[in-house]
Amino acid sequence: MILHGIKNIMRNTARSISIILILSVSIGLALIMFLSYKAINEKISNIKSSIGNTITITPAGSQGFEGGGNPITETQVNEIKNLPNIVQVTETLLATVNPGSENNLKSPIKAGTLGKRFVRFQGYNNPNFSPSVPIVITGISNESTITGEGISLTSGKLFNPSSNSNVGIIGTNIASSNNLKAGDTFKLYNTTITVSGVINMGTRFANDGIYLPISTLQNISGQQNDISTATITVNSITNVNSVISQINSKLGSNNIDITSSQATVSSAIAPLESIKNVSLYSLIGSLIAGSVIILLIMIMTVRERKKEIGVLKAIGASNFAITMEFVSESLTLTIIGAILGIIIGILLANPVLSTLVNTSTNTSIQSSFQGTGISSRGVNPGGPIVPSGRRGIVFNIGRGASRFISSITGASTTKILSSFKDIHTIINFYILLYGVLAALIITILGSVIPVLLISKVSPAEIIRGE
Amino acid sequence: MIKIDNITKKFKSGDSTVKALDNVSFSINKGDFVSIIGKSGSGKTTLLALMGALEKPTEGSIVVDGEDITKMSDSKLIKYRRDKIGFIFQQYNLIPNLTALENVMLPMEFAGVKIKDRINRAKDLLNKVGIDSTKQKRKPSRLSGGEQQRVSIARALGNRPSLILADEPTGNLDSTTGKSIITLLNKLSKSNNTTIIIVTHDINMTKYTDITFKITDGKLSLAKSKKDKSVLS
Numbered sequence A: 001m002i003l004h005g006i007k008n009i010m011r012n013t014a015r016s017i018s019i020i021l022i023l024s025v026s027i028g029l030a031l032i033m034f035l036s037y038k039a040i041n042e043k044i045s046n047i048k049s050s051i052g053n054t055i056t057i058t059p060a061g062s063q064g065f066e067g068g069g070n071p072i073t074e075t076q077v078n079e080i081k082n083l084p085n086i087v088q089v090t091e092t093l094l095a096t097v098n099p100g101s102e103n104n105l106k107s108p109i110k111a112g113t114l115g116k117r118f119v120r121f122q123g124y125n126n127p128n129f130s131p132s133v134p135i136v137i138t139g140i141s142n143e144s145t146i147t148g149e150g151i152s153l154t155s156g157k158l159f160n161p162s163s164n165s166n167v168g169i170i171g172t173n174i175a176s177s178n179n180l181k182a183g184d185t186f187k188l189y190n191t192t193i194t195v196s197g198v199i200n201m202g203t204r205f206a207n208d209g210i211y212l213p214i215s216t217l218q219n220i221s222g223q224q225n226d227i228s229t230a231t232i233t234v235n236s237i238t239n240v241n242s243v244i245s246q247i248n249s250k251l252g253s254n255n256i257d258i259t260s261s262q263a264t265v266s267s268a269i270a271p272l273e274s275i276k277n278v279s280l281y282s283l284i285g286s287l288i289a290g291s292v293i294i295l296l297i298m299i300m301t302v303r304e305r306k307k308e309i310g311v312l313k314a315i316g317a318s319n320f321a322i323t324m325e326f327v328s329e330s331l332t333l334t335i336i337g338a339i340l341g342i343i344i345g346i347l348l349a350n351p352v353l354s355t356l357v358n359t360s361t362n363t364s365i366q367s368s369f370q371g372t373g374i375s376s377r378g379v380n381p382g383g384p385i386v387p388s389g390r391r392g393i394v395f396n397i398g399r400g401a402s403r404f405i406s407s408i409t410g411a412s413t414t415k416i417l418s419s420f421k422d423i424h425t426i427i428n429f430y431i432l433l434y435g436v437l438a439a440l441i442i443t444i445l446g447s448v449i450p451v452l453l454i455s456k457v458s459p460a461e462i463i464r465g466e
Numbered sequence B: 001m002i003k004i005d006n007i008t009k010k011f012k013s014g015d016s017t018v019k020a021l022d023n024v025s026f027s028i029n030k031g032d033f034v035s036i037i038g039k040s041g042s043g044k045t046t047l048l049a050l051m052g053a054l055e056k057p058t059e060g061s062i063v064v065d066g067e068d069i070t071k072m073s074d075s076k077l078i079k080y081r082r083d084k085i086g087f088i089f090q091q092y093n094l095i096p097n098l099t100a101l102e103n104v105m106l107p108m109e110f111a112g113v114k115i116k117d118r119i120n121r122a123k124d125l126l127n128k129v130g131i132d133s134t135k136q137k138r139k140p141s142r143l144s145g146g147e148q149q150r151v152s153i154a155r156a157l158g159n160r161p162s163l164i165l166a167d168e169p170t171g172n173l174d175s176t177t178g179k180s181i182i183t184l185l186n187k188l189s190k191s192n193n194t195t196i197i198i199v200t201h202d203i204n205m206t207k208y209t210d211i212t213f214k215i216t217d218g219k220l221s222l223a224k225s226k227k228d229k230s231v232l233s
């Protein structure tokens, strides 16, 4: 009977071909969506497990250069370093210097209209005044701050972040505006620093910066013991909240602000989550569409061949045998459709996925930057704070600063978003299995009602109908 | 070998009930060639459908080879139809996309006969009913009515049934062809000792059969018996 079913395909070739084409599109789509779903899901869990388990501690009421209060100290960090479930603590210290004799560097940033207007507003009411923009220096205790996806060392090598030697990594923009390369030296706080490498951080603002071992920066800037941000990696996402409460009880929630990266991560991966849902719905939708096609076709054929079914029953066929004939007919159509669908899936899965991811993350990159820009202004409605002492005049470098700060204080939204770019579906032998699985699901779903119709056909009515 | 006892078949159509068969009883022996004659609507097809287990009677019993088919389970009924009964229809009812040979092989396929044996037996049967090997490869649409009916006879014989039920087998054929079909059935019944019941409204066909029943408005009566047997019980 199975062979008869397969042969039956030839009874109406035009119809069979169109069914196969429609099914191949629906199976192809189902596969693409399934592969995308899997790839996105994997990405999400990667991101969550690699970044979602971090906690950031900043001094209460401040973010980056903005806000007031006292910096957190190495002493405080040491108090919490040995709490259970903490895997790693990464400390950063931010400082800014103005180009000058103490610091023989040119800022790669032009103040521009916004900068000048801002300086005038600050009281330097001289239209010809052309301010030089300060340079941001970041002290780091761990390589992870300047490594990762989207970041590359263009020359030289990384320094040992736990040393206190006078070495530094400079952003590509600093390197080009000062003609510096690995091995050259420059001066910061009157101290000679050797360029150990040039780094491309992936964003223009971060490429305008300089990175030093945190001890070095503490020493030369006279900020011994100070830390701007401590990023704590917890061994598992599930322990993040307990670690947060332990830190709060150790350090007192009045002295520090704690941000868990989970919030950042979930807002950063929100577009991925929505594509994931879209692909899930499309997967289900295309399977249902395929099933409905098979359902309608089978209902049509059962009706058309009602008399034949009655005759087969009268000459001794079981319902099962007749059902097998019809199911094998539609299964064959679906499998041919699946083979074509698999080809479509293999060819289009990656292009479709990257289109999906790119269109929705491009908008989200913009909105997330705008979001941080607005929110840090909100925190700081009165404009920039000009701290006293050695840090000198601090410009509000505008949205760029917020961007940069949020990217190191938060869980590097930029890193996450740029990692979306290399999302790929995994195409392997299993795609065949999934294709066949899709075909089976479609056939089974599409066959239930026709099978009932087959069992309802009465052979007596058929022979009397003559 | 077939004993029909007081069967009644009622159909409900709307408010009224139609008695298609009214208290019918008869018995026939193995190898009998039986005709049932009656006008259209008299209940002939209904009687065949009951004997072929396509329907159940409202009342009464049908005992074939010692088993009451009105009390059989569905799965036993499928086997009964497959192994004991051969159906021949007025419209031939061959499967249009299968060749003559494949049509004949079909009931044997349901019975699980091996493909080689199926082919051999189907060829044998087709040769016996006068369909040569070139015509065996043809689809029904390329065979004449008489040829199609011969193929359907061969199909009915596939599983060596003990009872062949033919519902107006000559109804669509001209009288010469019809005659040749009846002679063929007669020959088969004699050579294989197969019981054959044909239903017809053509009085001419009754002269080939051993026993003839007449059916009028669902009531059965004996019209003629060559063997002079007592068949009405």
Ligand SMILES: Nc1ncnc2c1ncn2[C@@H]1O[C@H](COP(=O)(O)OP(=O)(O)O)[C@@H](O)[C@H]1O
Pocket (backbone or CB within 6 Å): A464, B011, B012, B013, B018, B019, B020, B038, B039, B040, B041, B042, B043, B044, B045, B046, B047
């Ligand atoms: N499914 C049914 N519902 C109602 N009446 C039926 C049904 N089948 C048959 N009948 C009636 O039963 C009677 C006998 O029908 P049938 O056995 O087909 O007659 P015949 O084959 O002798 O022409 C007819 O009056 C017919 O209308």
Ligand SMILES: [Mg+2]
Pocket (backbone or CB within 6 Å): A464, B044, B045, B046, B167
């Ligand atoms: Mg009839």
